[in-house]
């Protein structure tokens with residue numbers, strides 16, 4: 001079983017069919033017999049109300065499913081195929097997924113917020129159920145028995161209790177012909193207690209190909225007549241809104257490189273060459289004088305500037321009476337927390353291949369949203385969207401909005417200018433320096449308990465700027481200022497789920513202070529957006545109250561939780577770690593290397609995460625090593641628990657990297673984190689053991705599983721640091737320098 | 748200025764015409780259309796581009812093609828055959844035991860880093876068939892995985908080490 005391609009190459013035919021001019025007003029469901037032959041011939045999205053948009057059953061008794069959520073290395077394709085195969089009663093080996101393609105696959109929105117299985121899954125499931133019902137209706141006629149006496153196994157319909165005596169294959173009932181059935185959503189779904197595939201530990205369908213080196217990634221695509229392109233940008237982005245304006249370009253500086261050519265559009269500068277190495281050299285050699293940009297705060301001034309900025313404030317949560325709540329409590333703790341910009345930085349920098357001709361364009365990209373990519377490409381190319389076809393090819397794990405749109409737009413611009421296909425790969429410094437970073441965050445948290453150990457008041461103030469809706473290359477090519485998603489309350493705000501929602505607190509207030517993005521770095525959603533920062537601040541405050549009460553932090557949380565699912569993950573993580581009740585920092589040692597254990601909770605929007613962390617701190621060098629992490633995740637129905645376990649492992653390792661190591665450095669001029677040395681990440685020798693725990697809830701809807709245990713991990717590590725040293729670190733990454741400074745300040 | 752080079756890649760002699768300073772990586776990806784070695788940083792920092800040259804892991808992104816003329820280059824695609832040669836097996840397996848262990852452990856996420864991980868681990872197990880955990884950690888330390896799969900890679904290498912001990916030689 002493989003992921004099949006619905007096309008045969010980068011042919012002229014694709015180009016023309018991408019144009020939508022050949023067949024106008026064609027309706028998939030409306031023309032019998034033509035639907036499958038025509039798949040891909042017109043610009044999408046195809047009609048979501050036709051079953052044929054979602055599923056095709058072939059004569060060899062296999063099926064292809066068409067959905068709009070892509071494989072990002074999270075096992076999404078496998079999970080979606082499990083859902084479809086379950087509902088259709090096919091085996092996994094009989095079913096495959098079509099490549100995402102704006103001419104072929106339905107528009108299910110972006111693959112983000114771990115929403116694929118949660119939101120994309122039910123739609124696909126309902127379509128599969130409806131397809132099954134249509135197939136059973138045909139089988140009922142063919143076999144001359146009532147539908148309710150039919151059973152299906154591996155795509156073979158037979159009469160219950162008769163074995164194979166009377167049977168017919170799905171493939172023989174439909175055999176590559178269209179269903180011509182409307183997607184009503186009314187077909188009955190299989191009850192959870194009859195699941196065979198959903199909830200099972202099905203192996204990833206993409207891994208054998210990936211491990212052998214046969215799997216085709218976007219980076220592998222080549223086309224006849226293709227040129228290699230590279231972008232030319234200042235090393236390290238400048239202030240958001242300032243773009244990158246070339247004042248002069250000295251084309252003589254690349255004269256010595258054969259076939260290299262400069263391509264410009266607006267403020268966009270790129271180079272193309274016949275040989276990839278020549279394009280790489282030319283992009284580095286080209287002398288460009290860039291206009292000065294306005295000053296950035298730099299890391300040194302970042303938080304002072306954010307705190308002093310005029311902000312748009314929104315009350316995110318407000319319960320009880322905060323002033324009264326804080327009056328006369330037994331213990332109150334308050335502090336400020338400082339959290340860095342961090343990068344997506346896919347391991348393989350983004351890449352795209354574009355073939356743009358006057359009558360249409362085909363762009364192959366690892367975008368998380370083919371339809372949004374198409375809309376932006378249409379703007380950049382000044383073409384109607386239905387003349388642009390975007391096809392998804394996997395890149396490397398992106399964790400949100402890295403530079404994939406930029407690579408696609410750069411390739412398209414250069415292909416349009418030169419009239420040949422162009423492949424663009426970002427260089428490491430392009431990807432590091434021009435990412436849409438996860439924004440920095442400043443928190444001021446205050447919380448209080450009564451003498452019985454009950455939380456009575458909680459207040460969270462958070463400062464951050466928002467996300468971009470445009471992309472760097474589009475902005476500079478069209479000479480338009482970058483656009484922030486929205487300002488004020490519609491921008492990215494403090495997430496109420498991550499800031500105390502897990503506890504029963506009679507008086508709770510959460511306030512978001514939206515800083516304008518202008519004059520800072522370009523921001524975008526980075527896996528579990530800002531939840532790591534929220535949890536770092538919020539869960540340390542909670543831990544401080546437990547400490548003030550001389551209480552075990554697990555027990556303190558347990559007593560203040562009201563929801564059984566929060567309690568479930570907390571207990572699952574604690575049990576896995578054999579948590580022993582104790583007061584934090586109650587056995588401090590003066591050894592050079594000291595040990596600590598901490599606990600924390602966190603989420604994204606839905607699902608429930610808890611973590612326990614064991615760490616070691618070298619008090620002389622300041623180095624922190626996470627030795628063992630235990631992470632529990634309740635994501636409702638776990639469609640494939642094995643996939644959820646690997647997601648937990650990946651999240652926890654990445655969280656260690658983010659809380660201990662990762663910080664985008666920038667001065668007043670621009671970003672200076674341009675590679676893996678200037679932006680270190682967790683390395684192989686430093687990685688902790690991870691024990692993942694899936695809290696399976698077969699009767700709850702499936703919710704996200706790709707981000708929800710990251711906040712808890714960061715919190716547990718921060719709390720473990722206090723346990724080991726008796727000192728709180730209120731800024732991350734928790735680098736050796738910061739650790740040494742914090743320890744020195746105490747003694 | 749282009750020169751002609753005779754390369755021996757995965758047991759096959761191949762001639763390419765490129766400028767001598769071209770990094771081996773670009774030749775493998777473009778001239779020879781291989782899918783194993785891939786660009787990650789171009790700076791010898793990440794291990795994405797790794798290949799074996801005479802059995803030793805090198806970073807193809809910073810190795811000029813002129814340096815490997817006449818040497819045996821093995822990429823991910825060539826590992827099963829190299830393994831068969833090392834173990835004197837009658838046939839190369841479909842997947843190198845390491846690749847099989849990565850599948851069995853469901854180790855990869857995006858899988859992009861696994862070219863380098865497999866090459867580096869193959870180098871290790873050829874030198875040291877029964878490495879300790881500490882030896883695996885230090886040997887693999889120059890290879891980054893952005894998706895956080897290190898714990899599963901570690902387990903898979905241990906599994907492959909056990910399985911490979913059972914293969915003939």
Ligand code: FES
Pocket residue numbers: 785786787788789790791792793794795796797806807808809
């Ligand atoms: S691409 Fe060669 S080491 Fe990173």
Ligand code: FES
Pocket residue numbers: 073347396397855856857858859860861891892893894895896
């Ligand atoms: S699996 Fe994605 S970089 Fe390692």
